[in-house]
Amino acid sequence: MPFDFVKGSEVKIRVNGEILGGVHSAEIADKSTVKKIEEYLSDIPVAEQKNTVYKIKLTLESGSLAPLEGVELESVQISCGNTSVSFGECSTESISVKIPPDGAALHTVTIEARRRSVENE
Amino acid sequence: MNRIKAEVDRIVARLKENSALSGIRFVREYSSNQLESPIDGWLAAVCITDVKLSKSYVGGYMSSSIRGEVYSAGVEIRLFAPAEENGSGLSELAGEIISTLSESKNELNISSVTASAIGFDPNSDAVYRTVSCKLEFCASGEAV
Numbered sequence: 001m002p003f004d005f006v007k008g009s010e011v012k013i014r015v016n017g018e019i020l021g022g023v024h025s026a027e028i029a030d031k032s033t034v035k036k037i038e039e040y041l042s043d044i045p046v047a048e049q050k051n052t053v054y055k056i057k058l059t060l061e062s063g064s065l066a067p068l069e070g071v072e073l074e075s076v077q078i079s080c081g082n083t084s085v086s087f088g089e090c091s092t093e094s095i096s097v098k099i100p101p102d103g104a105a106l107h108t109v110t111i112e113a114r115r116r117s118v119e120n121e
Numbered sequence: 122m123n124r125i126k127a128e129v130d131r132i133v134a135r136l137k138e139n140s141a142l143s144g145i146r147f148v149r150e151y152s153s154n155q156l157e158s159p160i161d162g163w164l165a166a167v168c169i170t171d172v173k174l175s176k177s178y179v180g181g182y183m184s185s186s187i188r189g190e191v192y193s194a195g196v197e198i199r200l201f202a203p204a205e206e207n208g209s210g211l212s213e214l215a216g217e218i219i220s221t222l223s224e225s226k227n228e229l230n231i232s233s234v235t236a237s238a239i240g241f242d243p244n245s246d247a248v249y250r251t252v253s254c255k256l257e258f259c260a261s262g263e264a265v
């Protein structure tokens with residue numbers, strides 16, 4: 001195979017196991033905060049505590065003015081071919097909607113996840 | 122791409138419902154039948170100018186149950202005035218077409234309507250005005 005890239009047309013996004021439609025784009029980011037533990041009195045760093053959260057930003061069209069309203073977010077899964085990336089301990093960080101005078105309303109949903117796992121079938 | 126033809130047929134059917142436009146004959150431009158010359162009576166030649174992919178979705182899912190893509194198409198309705206009328210009433214009828222299309226924007230999935238200035242077609246020896254509209258449609262939606 002000459003090209004072997006992830007293509008958006010082959011990616012499936014599932015929320016709580018259900019396929020999410022109308023998605024224009026998805027953006028996934030890792031955000032880590034590092035806390036340094038310093039030695040008493042000398043302030044020399046002796047250890048680090050790393051905490052990572054994952055942000056999933058979805059831009060989507062929906063038939064509803066309030067997509068994901070009332071949905072208890074448990075998991076978000078993004079899969080392509082044999083690989084799937086699952087995000088757990090999810091919570092909705094922000095939802096915004098842009099309503100143009102013509103065309104469909106565009107929703108931007110930002111989900112924060114605390115756990116991520118990659119599975120290869 | 123038969124869906125686009127069906128969408129254009131819906132537009133023409135909607136225009137025919139308007140009694141003010143009942144005297145217009147709608148024909149397909151670029152069909153096997155040549156446009157008549159000289160023009161006898163009001164004639165509207167309808168053609169699809171362009172079709173392009175306007176929206177695609179991650180995984181191809183328009184919604185959780187339908188896969189497909191959204192295309193936008195340009196449709197031109199070229200309204201020819203009868204040879205003996207010398208263009209009289211052309212703008213009124215073109216205006217009627219514009220208002221009918223504008224009123225049915227949501228029903229017919231039309232995103233914009235425009236009209237050109239009055240022109241002269243030497244081939245048919247008639248004056249004409251072109252009403253153009255952009256419409257959006259799902260070319261091949263399939264249930265999943």
